[in-house]
Amino acid sequence: MEPSSVNMIYLDPPFFTEKKHKLRTRSRTQEFSFDDLWGSHKKYAKFMADRLILCQKCLSDKGIDAILKQTFEGGPILVRVQREHESVLDAASLLAAAAKKKGCKLPILVKTQPNLALFPEYIAEEVYIVNSASMGIAELINALKKPCSRPTGDTRRVTPTPPPSPESPPLGYSPETP
DSSP states (O other), X not given: OOTTOBSXXXXXXXXXXXXXXXXXXXXXXXXXXXXXXXXSHHHHHHHHHHHHHHHHHHBOOSSOSEEEEEEETTEEEEEEEOOTTOOHHHHHXXXXXXXXXXXXXXXXXXXXSOOOOSOGGGSOTTOEEEEOHHHHHHHHHHHHHSTTOOOOGGGGOOOOOOOOOTTSOOOOOOOOOO
């Protein structure tokens, strides 16, 4: 397949159940079976990673990487992951345009790099920006390398952030603090 030639990919992968599955059609006239046996998490992770890498190469860059099953205020929830050589502004702009076309009220940009936007005031305020897990881990490691910055007691525990309420203003972009 040509790079960037596909607009949407739907994956329904095995779920590492370590079982043999049998399914019947609704009419009960046919039976299908498949094995979800991997032997190790490492083999399953490689199976999934190989496919996801191929999918990423074929996927067009139209602004959306995922459409969640959940909805928000009657519209789809769209997700985009910031690309390696993409600014936050560029990623947010593509996502905002796609969100507008799809009637999305909750577009989420997963920020993967600690780069600052040149003009943060131009980032669409309707786009919610969250740090990727790997970026959060890298920030923690860097903070721990600094003297007198080790977390203690309950500060080591991370509590999930509740989803925004309809009354909350959009998160938009806020510059990082040093």
